[in-house]
Amino acid sequence: MVTIADVARDAGVSASTVSYVLSGKRSISADTRRRVESSIRRLGYHPHAGARALASSRTNVLALVVPLRTDIHVPVVMRFVTSVVTAAREYDHDVLLLTNDEGPDGLRRVAASAIADAILVMDVEAEEPRIPVLQSLLRPVVLIGVPDDPAELSCVDLDFHAAAARCVDHLADLGHEQVALIGPSPTVYERGTSFAGRFLRGFTGTAHERALHACAHSCAPSYEAVRECVDKVFADQPETTGLVVHNEAVLGTVLSELQRRGRRVPDDISVVAVCPEDMAVSFSVPLTTVAIPSNDVGRLAVEMVIRQLDGAAAPEVRLLSPRLNQGHSTAPRR
Amino acid sequence: MVTIADVARDAGVSASTVSYVLSGKRSISADTRRRVESSIRRLGYHPHAGARALASSRTNVLALVVPLRTDIHVPVVMRFVTSVVTAAREYDHDVLLLTNDEGPDGLRRVAASAIADAILVMDVEAEEPRIPVLQSLLRPVVLIGVPDDPAELSCVDLDFHAAAARCVDHLADLGHEQVALIGPSPTVYERGTSFAGRFLRGFTGTAHERALHACAHSCAPSYEAVRECVDKVFADQPETTGLVVHNEAVLGTVLSELQRRGRRVPDDISVVAVCPEDMAVSFSVPLTTVAIPSNDVGRLAVEMVIRQLDGAAAPEVRLLSPRLNQGHSTAPRR
DNA sequence: GAATGGAATCGAAGCGCTTCGACAGTCTCG
DNA sequence: CGAGACTGTCGAAGCGCTTCGATTCCATTC
Numbered sequence A, B: 001m002v003t004i005a006d007v008a009r010d011a012g013v014s015a016s017t018v019s020y021v022l023s024g025k026r027s028i029s030a031d032t033r034r035r036v037e038s039s040i041r042r043l044g045y046h047p048h049a050g051a052r053a054l055a056s057s058r059t060n061v062l063a064l065v066v067p068l069r070t071d072i073h074v075p076v077v078m079r080f081v082t083s084v085v086t087a088a089r090e091y092d093h094d095v096l097l098l099t100n101d102e103g104p105d106g107l108r109r110v111a112a113s114a115i116a117d118a119i120l121v122m123d124v125e126a127e128e129p130r131i132p133v134l135q136s137l138l139r140p141v142v143l144i145g146v147p148d149d150p151a152e153l154s155c156v157d158l159d160f161h162a163a164a165a166r167c168v169d170h171l172a173d174l175g176h177e178q179v180a181l182i183g184p185s186p187t188v189y190e191r192g193t194s195f196a197g198r199f200l201r202g203f204t205g206t207a208h209e210r211a212l213h214a215c216a217h218s219c220a221p222s223y224e225a226v227r228e229c230v231d232k233v234f235a236d237q238p239e240t241t242g243l244v245v246h247n248e249a250v251l252g253t254v255l256s257e258l259q260r261r262g263r264r265v266p267d268d269i270s271v272v273a274v275c276p277e278d279m280a281v282s283f284s285v286p287l288t289t290v291a292i293p294s295n296d297v298g299r300l301a302v303e304m305v306i307r308q309l310d311g312a313a314a315p316e317v318r319l320l321s322p323r324l325n326q327g328h329s330t331a332p333r334r
Numbered sequence C: 001g002a003a004t005g006g007a008a009t010c011g012a013a014g015c016g017c018t019t020c021g022a023c024a025g026t027c028t029c030g
Numbered sequence D: 001c002g003a004g005a006c007t008g009t010c011g012a013a014g015c016g017c018t019t020c021g022a023t024t025c026c027a028t029t030c
Helices: A004-011 A015-023 A030-043 A049-056 A074-090 A104-112 A131-136 A160-173 A186-190 A194-209 A223-236 A248-260 A294-309 B004-011 B015-023 B030-043 B049-056 B074-090 B104-112 B131-136 B160-173 B186-190 B194-209 B223-236 B248-260 B294-309
Strands: A061-066 A094-099 A118-121 A141-144 A154-158 A178-183 A213-218 A242-245 A270-275 A288-291 A317-320 B061-065 B094-098 B118-121 B141-144 B154-158 B178-183 B213-218 B242-245 B270-275 B288-291 B317-320
Touching: A004 A015, A004 A030, A015 A030, A049 B049, A061 A074, A074 A094, A074 A294, A074 B074, A074 B094, A094 A104, A094 B074, A104 A118, A104 A131, A118 A294, A141 A294, A154 A160, A154 A194, A154 A294, A160 A178, A160 A194, A160 A242, A160 A270, A160 A288, A178 A194, A178 A223, A186 A194, A186 A213, A194 A213, A213 A223, A223 A248, A242 A248, A248 A270, A248 B248, A294 A317, B004 B015, B004 B030, B015 B030, B061 B074, B074 B094, B074 B294, B094 B104, B104 B118, B104 B131, B118 B294, B141 B294, B154 B160, B154 B194, B154 B294, B160 B178, B160 B194, B160 B242, B160 B270, B160 B288, B178 B194, B178 B223, B186 B194, B186 B213, B194 B213, B213 B223, B223 B248, B242 B248, B248 B270, B294 B317
Parallel strands: A061 A094, A061 A118, A118 A141, A141 A154, A154 A317, A178 A213, A178 A242, A242 A270, A270 A288, B061 B094, B061 B118, B118 B141, B141 B154, B154 B317, B178 B213, B178 B242, B242 B270, B270 B288
Antiparallel strands: A094 B094
């Protein structure tokens, strides 16, 4: 293994000088810097992560807690994960993958043994049970999702309340008077997943404000559940002409089910989906969507946590404003 | 921070004794062990990962290289990832998530800076370009997938050749004479993804042996592509009564497309899918499948790499035998 | 009863790095 | 021209752990 001492010898300087070249924490003459850098390259030197962590109490690793559930749409989760990894690398950090199945002890272990400098948590519930542990960790934490009481922890997420409002307003503006929401799986609501409740409240609240008839149904990700759910919508409100789908997993099934029933999109019924942008274009009708900005959220989470690590920022709650992308799945009511 | 010295003082022994209690590398009297363990618990001691790595040259971290592509089915990827994480934790290891976008340098960096002890690689191509780098790393590597020339690297995967054979045999045994394969996206084949080619060869080879008429088509994950693909199948072979779908992303769409055309499953056409077991039951007809054993593969990959780390095993190629689960989507030809 | 060997423990060295204080040399300015 | 400030570099300490003798104590064995 190539050590800092090898580089120092090769460049004719001391080890500390090499360290300062690398960290930039003290000024170095241009000539020395050049020599050291060329030695580093020539020898293929990479600082030993453990040694560095030991000496500096910084690992340059972020821990990311991902959900193992399957009722939450996996491709969406994966988008967050990759955006976090990508952003982390830009700030010279790596990402350690954690699941919840070790429970709070897993978090304590990672924090106490200094495997990671900070922790990012996905799949946040409204009454998030992990908050006490996370607070006790004495490390920066960013929640991807917003619990009812963030308790001094950083949070970042799409503003799902506003997103729902945006959907309803769009449909109302187009003249639709009976609207329906097909939401996430019942299990998602039961668990109190933070974004689900926020969206639902935004939906019903705005529908009420705009004086629309509205109904909302959760929907499990199965063929039968979708069928049943669509049944319920038209049973509740036969004249429903505006549909908001907040459930990526059943989106395709809902569309083909509408088709099967002879309801044309957007002629007979307008559909707004809440999903990642690139998902919207993979259907026969490019969908009008409120995008889930996984990339922005992931990147922002990383930036927030890095700034906290640098002591340059206090915890804060950031809600991203929703953007509606007009597709061909919504049209004025006829 | 609680250090080993704190524990030692608390238990009235030396630091090295605490270390030996933890590692079990020397014998310790029952009494001492008890005292040390209770001190550890009382003080909430967790060994500092960096210090440990420095002293022992072992990080207890496995790096996992995941694909960012979306033409490969994300939920399947995620299943592998979670099974790797879960298995790794059982062997007291954590998982560092790597993507390919740093290229070979990323691998070198992780290996040279001793961030991880070993590397697991997903999304392996037939002519895997990363093999030279991986070999130069001087660390255990396990490929999840089998390249044409593994070159002394460990590999583990489902035996896709045998899996295809199993599908075709099943259909042939049921009396079907014209069979078709709907395979992964064209981009997957173009890239030379290892499992795609192996499956395709298994399909055509076995169909030939069993004297069946067979055709195979790749299929992009879009509504139009599925439609076109199904068109092609029945244009090529109007009497096709056996269909193998090796493309999780379009499975649902293919089924509804068949339905749309009035081809009942399994009455008019038998369908065998290659997908994770739990995915098979989420359709209106529980599918006959050859399961992709993500859990077994992920766990096996971890076990192989751990055994190599312990010096207890040499690199090897492990192909898991396919298992066919009879569902309700296949029936004798009428 | 001296020699042998095993069990249990300790002390010290060392893993590769960062960081602090010291110092020599060079500038700047009154 | 000497005090003071700044620049660039070095040496040494120390981060928390593992591991290699060395040591002590006891039980065997002939």
